Amino acid sequence: MTAGGGSVDVSEIGELVPPDRTLMGPGPSDVHPRVLKAMSTPLVGHLDPSFIEIMNDVQELLRYTFRTDNRWTIPVSGTGSAAMEAAIGNLVEPGDTMLVPTNGYFGGRMASMARRAGGDVVEVDAPWGEPLEPDDVADALAEHDPDVFGFVHAETSTGVLQPDVPELTAAAHDHDAVVIADTVTSIGGVELRVDEWGIDVAYAGPQKCLSCPPGASPLTLSDDAMEKVLSREEQSRSWYLDLSLLEGYWGDERAYHHTAPITSVYAIREALRLVAEEGIEQRWARHERLAGALKAGVEAMGLEMNAPDAYWLPSLNAVRVPEGIDDGDVCTELLERYDLEIASGLGDLDGDIFRIGCMGHSARPENVIYVLTALGDVLEGMGADVDPGRGVTAGRRALGE
Amino acid sequence: MTAGGGSVDVSEIGELVPPDRTLMGPGPSDVHPRVLKAMSTPLVGHLDPSFIEIMNDVQELLRYTFRTDNRWTIPVSGTGSAAMEAAIGNLVEPGDTMLVPTNGYFGGRMASMARRAGGDVVEVDAPWGEPLEPDDVADALAEHDPDVFGFVHAETSTGVLQPDVPELTAAAHDHDAVVIADTVTSIGGVELRVDEWGIDVAYAGPQKCLSCPPGASPLTLSDDAMEKVLSREEQSRSWYLDLSLLEGYWGDERAYHHTAPITSVYAIREALRLVAEEGIEQRWARHERLAGALKAGVEAMGLEMNAPDAYWLPSLNAVRVPEGIDDGDVCTELLERYDLEIASGLGDLDGDIFRIGCMGHSARPENVIYVLTALGDVLEGMGADVDPGRGVTAGRRALGE
Numbered sequence: 022m023t024a025g026g027g028s029v030d031v032s033e034i035g036e037l038v039p040p041d042r043t044l045m046g047p048g049p050s051d052v053h054p055r056v057l058k059a060m061s062t063p064l065v066g067h068l069d070p071s072f073i074e075i076m077n078d079v080q081e082l083l084r085y086t087f088r089t090d091n092r093w094t095i096p097v098s099g100t101g102s103a104a105m106e107a108a109i110g111n112l113v114e115p116g117d118t119m120l121v122p123t124n125g126y127f128g129g130r131m132a133s134m135a136r137r138a139g140g141d142v143v144e145v146d147a148p149w150g151e152p153l154e155p156d157d158v159a160d161a162l163a164e165h166d167p168d169v170f171g172f173v174h175a176e177t178s179t180g181v182l183q184p185d186v187p188e189l190t191a192a193a194h195d196h197d198a199v200v201i202a203d204t205v206t207s208i209g210g211v212e213l214r215v216d217e218w219g220i221d222v223a224y225a226g227p228q229k230c231l232s233c234p235p236g237a238s239p240l241t242l243s244d245d246a247m248e249k250v251l252s253r254e255e256q257s258r259s260w261y262l263d264l265s266l267l268e269g270y271w272g273d274e275r276a277y278h279h280t281a282p283i284t285s286v287y288a289i290r291e292a293l294r295l296v297a298e299e300g301i302e303q304r305w306a307r308h309e310r311l312a313g314a315l316k317a318g319v320e321a322m323g324l325e326m327n328a329p330d331a332y333w334l335p336s337l338n339a340v341r342v343p344e345g346i347d348d349g350d351v352c353t354e355l356l357e358r359y360d361l362e363i364a365s366g367l368g369d370l371d372g373d374i375f376r377i378g379c380m381g382h383s384a385r386p387e388n389v390i391y392v393l394t395a396l397g398d399v400l401e402g403m404g405a406d407v408d409p410g411r412g413v414t415a416g417r418r419a420l421g422e
Numbered sequence: 423m424t425a426g427g428g429s430v431d432v433s434e435i436g437e438l439v440p441p442d443r444t445l446m447g448p449g450p451s452d453v454h455p456r457v458l459k460a461m462s463t464p465l466v467g468h469l470d471p472s473f474i475e476i477m478n479d480v481q482e483l484l485r486y487t488f489r490t491d492n493r494w495t496i497p498v499s500g501t502g503s504a505a506m507e508a509a510i511g512n513l514v515e516p517g518d519t520m521l522v523p524t525n526g527y528f529g530g531r532m533a534s535m536a537r538r539a540g541g542d543v544v545e546v547d548a549p550w551g552e553p554l555e556p557d558d559v560a561d562a563l564a565e566h567d568p569d570v571f572g573f574v575h576a577e578t579s580t581g582v583l584q585p586d587v588p589e590l591t592a593a594a595h596d597h598d599a600v601v602i603a604d605t606v607t608s609i610g611g612v613e614l615r616v617d618e619w620g621i622d623v624a625y626a627g628p629q630k631c632l633s634c635p636p637g638a639s640p641l642t643l644s645d646d647a648m649e650k651v652l653s654r655e656e657q658s659r660s661w662y663l664d665l666s667l668l669e670g671y672w673g674d675e676r677a678y679h680h681t682a683p684i685t686s687v688y689a690i691r692e693a694l695r696l697v698a699e700e701g702i703e704q705r706w707a708r709h710e711r712l713a714g715a716l717k718a719g720v721e722a723m724g725l726e727m728n729a730p731d732a733y734w735l736p737s738l739n740a741v742r743v744p745e746g747i748d749d750g751d752v753c754t755e756l757l758e759r760y761d762l763e764i765a766s767g768l769g770d771l772d773g774d775i776f777r778i779g780c781m782g783h784s785a786r787p788e789n790v791i792y793v794l795t796a797l798g799d800v801l802e803g804m805g806a807d808v809d810p811g812r813g814v815t816a817g818r819r820a821l822g823e
Contacts (some may be wrong), residue, residue, distance in 0.1 A: 025617030031698040034479045037688055039466045048682060049465045060461040060685060064450045064635055065761045078435045085430030098636075099500040101661065102680035106662045134661045180455030217425030226681065234465055234685035235499075236637050247787040260535045261500065277504035279628065282686070283450060284461060284635035287438055297432040298441045305812045362467045 042356075043383070045392050046364040047177045047337055048206070049235060050380035051226035052292075056233055058285050059291035067281040079286055082293035083239050084210060086301060087223060088371075089215035093247045094238035094269045096289050098282050099260065101205045101226025104238035106134050107262040108201050108224045111250045112169050113419050115139030115147065115349055120167040120198065122146075125365050126178035127203050131171045138258060141313065143167060150179045151340070151370035152332045155188040162196040170198040175207035177229075178367045180339030180376060182211060182332050190219035198244055205229060208239060209296050210308045210336040210380055221246040227285075230336050232381030233292035236285030239391040292381075308335045311389055312379035314419035318393040319377075322399075322412025327374050334383075339366070339374040351399055357394040386420045442674040443757075444784075446793050448578045448654040449607070449740055450636060453693075453780035457634055460684050461653040461694035471496025477672065480687055483694035484640050487609060487632075487702060488624060490616035494648045496640035496672045497690055499664065499683050502606045502627025506637035507535050509602050509625045512651045513570050516540030521568040521599065523547075523554050523690040527579035527768050528604050532572045539659060544568060550623035550770035551580045551740070553733045556589045571599040574577060576608035578630075579768045581740030581777060583612060583733050591620035600647055606630060608728040610697050611709045611737040611781055622647040627687075631709065632736050633782030634693035637686030692784075709736045712790055713780035715820035720778075724800075728775050737785075740767070740775040744806040749773055752800055760796040786820050 040407050044051045065072050068303075083094045097104040109131060113119050119135040122128040126145035132142045145161040147153050154171060163172065170193040174183050198372075201222040207213045208223075210230025224240045227233035242250070242264070250257075250264050257263045269276040276382045281411065296304055312335035316326060319340050327339035341347045348365045352375070355361045366374040377392060393416045397409025431707045442585045462664045479617040498505040508566040514520050519533060523529035525548035533543045554573060563571065569593040573704040575584050580796050587603070608614045609624075611631025616624050617814070638644045643651070643665070649713050649754075651658075651665050658664045662680065670677040685784035697705055702786045714737035717727060720741050728740035729737025749766045756762045767775040778793060794817045 025489045025491055025615060027491060027701075029482045031483050031486045031695075032482060034691075034695060034698070037460050037463060037691060038478070039463065039472050039476065039688075040470075041464065042466050042470065044465065046467055048681065049467060056461065057462040057464065059438050061458040062440060063442065063458065064445065064629075065443050066445060066447055066450060067636075068765075069441075069443065069757070069763065071440050075438070075440065081428050082432050082435060083428045084433045088426045090426055090428060095737060099504060100681045102662050103500060103504075106660060107539075110660070130661065131580075135657050137657055137661055192662060205566050214426060221789060223823055234683070235468075235681045236683040236686055253674055256538055258538050259511070259663075260502050260531065260538055262660075273604045281637045282501055282635070282637045285637055285683070285686070286442075288685075290435075290438060294432075294435060295434070301427075301440055324554075356470070362470065374671060385822075398574060411613075 042361055043388060043391060045378050046362040047376045047378050047387060048226065048380060050232045050378060050383040052232050052234055053295055053382040054208055054294065055395065056288050056291045059287045062287050064283045065104065067283055068277060071285065073292060076284060079290045079293065082290065082297060083241065084295055086296050087215045087239065087241050088213065088217065089241050091241045091243055091343045093242040095240055095267065097287060100235040100239055101238045103262065104224035104240045105203065107240055107258065108222050109134040110138045110259050110262055111257045111264045112138035112199055112201060112222060112246060113138040113235060114253050115255060117168040117173060118143055118165060120145055121166060121171050122173060124149055124151055124153060125173055125176035127176060129386060150181060150327055152181050152183045155185050155192065158189050158190045162192055162198060166196055166337045167198050169310040170242040173203040174213065175211060175334050175336060176206065177206045177337050179370060180328050180334045180337045184332055186218045192248055194415065195217060195415055199249060206336050207306060211334065212305050215241060227289050227292065229291045229382045231296065232383065233289050236282050237289045245329045261297065274346040308379060308384050311334065311384040312338060314416045315379055315389045315392060317417030317419040318412040321415030322379060322397050322409060323407045336378060338379060340377060341374055342372065343400065343407065346400065346405050348375060354393055354395050354399045357359065361392065361395050386422065388419065390416055396419040437523045441761055444664040444762045444789060444792060446779050447779045447783055447788060448779050449781060451633045451784035452778060453462055453633050453635055454696055454783040456696065457692045460509045461569060463688050465684050468684055469678060473684065474676050476687060476691060480691045480694065483691065483698060484642065486641065487694055487697050488642045489614065489615045489618065492642045492644055492767060494643040496668065497687060498641050498642055499680065500639060502639045504663065505625035505641045506604065508537040508641055508659065508764065509623050511539045511660050511663055512601055512658045512665045513553045513602060513623060513647060514539040514541035515654050519566060519571040520545055520570040521546055521562055521566060521571050521576060525550055525554060526574055527583065528574045528577060528702050544698050549729055552581060553582050553584045553592065556586050556593065559590050559591045563593055565601060567597055568599050570602060571604040574604040574610060575614065576605065576735050576737060578607045580771060581729050581735045583735040585733055595620060600650060607737050612708050615640060621823040628690050628693065630809060631781045632693045632697065634690050635782065637683050639692045640662035700775065709780060709785050712785040712787065713739060713782060715793065715817045716778065716780055716790045716793065718820040719813040719817030722816030723794065723798050723810060737779060737781045738779040739780060741778060743773065743774055745803065745807065746800065747804055747806050749776060755800045756796055762793065762796050784808050790821065791817055797799045
């Protein structure tokens with residue numbers, strides 16, 4: 022091997038044969054076979070007239086799924102964090118103040134992005150594992166008068182669903198703040214109504230309740246929010262994610278900006294078609310029913326949910342780790358013995374919770390029973406005080422089996 | 423339809439059936455069936471131990487393809503422009519000066535990204551359709567003493583291959599400037615030796631000579647370049663593309679940063695395996711041979727190449743539009759009658775050239791003959807003074823047929 026070319030014999034890197042996992046963690050979720058098939062479709066060019074029709078379809082399907090009529094509804098060319106940065110990096114101008122929550126991992130990420138955009142960050146506090154209180158938000162808005170208010174609708178790090186969204190957005194609008202919602206783990210899985218709830222900007226990831234491989238990530242902006250973007254005094258700090266430039270490609274002009282991730286657009290189109298076929302409200306109901314069975318099962322087994330029912334997040338179930346059990350060992354054993362992915366906690370809840378997803382194509386009866394069976398078995402083997410049989414029975418009963 | 427959910431009946435959006443194009447434009451190129459098949463592989467999680475092996479494979483294969491031993495060699499989670507912004511946005515700090523070229527579209531994009539990163543931009547001039555002259559680069563370096571020097575190895579907008587790369591990098595290093603090379607249209611298609619040529623940072627796109635759908639894009643940095651990134655006084659302005667954070671995921675720690683585009687990583691792994699199986703030097707030779715036949719054919723037909731042989735870019739052939747012919751009409755007719763994509767010129771060469779790619783899996787004899795046949799036919803039908811028969815014959819002869 023000559024210098025400059027790596028040290029490994031690359032001819033020894035064999036065919037791609039990843040293990041056959043069941044994905045019940047915080048995402049990605051299992052991908053529907055129709056979406057996988059769509060990804061093996063040969064490409065057309067990103068400026069091909071036929072691709073422009075495909076783009077239109079995706080935009081329309083995203084509007085349906087977000088429950089919005091927003092014209093500025095697009096898939097961003099990257100994973101969920103790219104859509105998040107597109108939202109924050111364009112809406113927050115140097116000198117703007119953004120109000121962010123402290124009750125989970127993703128509020129912290131919002132803060133980091135807002136600072137990098139040149140903004141000042143102020144916080145509204147709530148503990149990890151709790152939602153924001155509307156009164157606290159109203160107080161923070163009154164105190165700081167922020168330009169932008171961000172909140173996380175479905176906190177993947179804590180399994181908490183933020184209730185009272187219309188109350189939060191109304192309070193923000195009373196102070197003329199633009200509202201950005203993180204809907205990564207809610208879109209397509211739990212009730213989300215962008216227009217009716219007064220959300221100005223929402224971003225999401227495709228690999229959670231839409232069960233689409235990460236690569237093109239949903240973003241929607243109201244006309245007012247886009248007006249703020251288009252009237253910025255200074256260009257956004259990212260060229261790649263500059264919505265005033267992306268407007269040229271996704272708007273009427275269809276002018277070249279960057280090469281779109283064509284296959285990822287194919288994939289999200291098919292994933293969103295599955296949403297439309299099922300019906301968005303039926304899909305929300307399915308997640309609640311399936312995750313409800315999971316919850317009934319883990320509780321019957323003798324485990325405890327971290328979130329009270331009032332803000333339980335069906336798509337991401339935070340289950341408390343039993344006394345004396347190492348969460349990492351459990352996850353490893355589930356992966357190795359059952360090819361099953363669930364996840365540990367993060368941040369303030371590190372070591373305290375398991376995070377069990379119930380998302381999109383993964384939200385199926387067989388997966389729910391499989392998780393209850395495998396988790397019960399592994400915990401029992403480690404000496405936890407659980408009754409796996411009761412868990413599975415309760416799960417089956419909740420599923421009507 | 424209730425308010426907030428789009429105006430179209432989404433149930434009428436049918437199965438994905440894009441036309442069956444032959445892609446001989448500036449990218450994307452035709453994707454090898456093995457890569458399409460890899461994209462339909464079910465997902466594992468982005469923190470799964472098996473995915474970490476896959477990441478290692480991709481890094482090793484990228485090193486092979488870039489001809490580098492750089493440890494910091496990764497696929498960036500986005501299309502080529504994301505890798506470009508990762509390079510420029512991390513290397514250019516506020517107050518830094520970046521020297522960029524003016525001889526094509528992508529020098530302008532470099533300038534825009536550098537400014538957004540907080541840098542000052544100075545230019546080294548050459549006309550569109552010409553390479554940079556080493557003397558001009560040396561003069562500009564002496565005059566401006568920039569911190570970063572960017573150049574485009576293979577200009578997709580003009581079909582120009584930059585010769586004398588080691589001379590340019592040596593001059594830059596004499597002035598302690600970090601060299602960033604745009605290798606989007608050269609990687610895997612024309613000779614490129616990152617280490618031997620003294621390139622500090624190179625970024626690329628997967629959808630050109632690697633024939634991989636856009637989604638995860640090659641980037642490599644030398645230890646010295648990474649040292650500059652890691653010793654920044656201010657964080658990079660993008661969280662998503664912050665290499666000091668990505669280091670945690672792609673380095674030894676394998677810590678969560680953002681959800682990697684798993685399927686795109688599968689795809690680039692397979693595309694790079696095809697590179698390694700063919701052999702990188704053999705692949706460069708194939709591009710030269712196939713594009714040589716294309717060039718012989720268009721010249722024999724009576725058309726003129728825009729670039730002289732000394733800096734002809736095999737992967738992107740700029741062919742002058744014959745007098746009196748509208749380039750856009752030609753492209754449209756090729757697409758509609760032949761399902762064949764080639765492209766028009768951009769910027770200073772708008773209306774003057776066709777851009778005909780010969781990249782990766784598209785660089786096959788049948789495609790070359792198909793382009794010569796179709797282009798000749800369409801031009802002749804529009805009254806251009808061309809001899810399609812001679813073109814095809816010359817192409818076949820050059821292919822040894």
